[in-house]
Amino acid sequence: MQQGIVKFFNDAKGYGFIKDTASGKEYFVHVSGLVEEIRENDEVTFELQEGKKGLNAVNVKLA
Known part of the structure; x- marks a missing residue:
């Protein structure tokens, strides 16, 4: 499991970005990859899971 901070999330469109606290990289997250709001x-x-345009955050839970 990796840890990060939600930089942006749009409820209406169902996607956002998470910044990895260890590497500083940002990963796309879709509402389908969320476990919790x-x-x-x-x-x-x-x-992380390979998606159409690179790595996506999945199984996202509040820390």
């Missing part, structure tokens, strides 16, 4: 600035844990 998230908001901007939430601390979360997540896993």
Whole structure:
């Protein structure tokens, strides 16, 4: 599991971005990859999965 902070999340469109606290990289997250609801600035844990345009955050939970 990796840890990060939700930089942006749009409830209406169902997607956002999570910044990995260890690497500083940002990963796309889609509402289908959420386990719990998230908001901007939430601390979360997540896993990475290859998507159509690179790595996506999945199994996203509040830390």
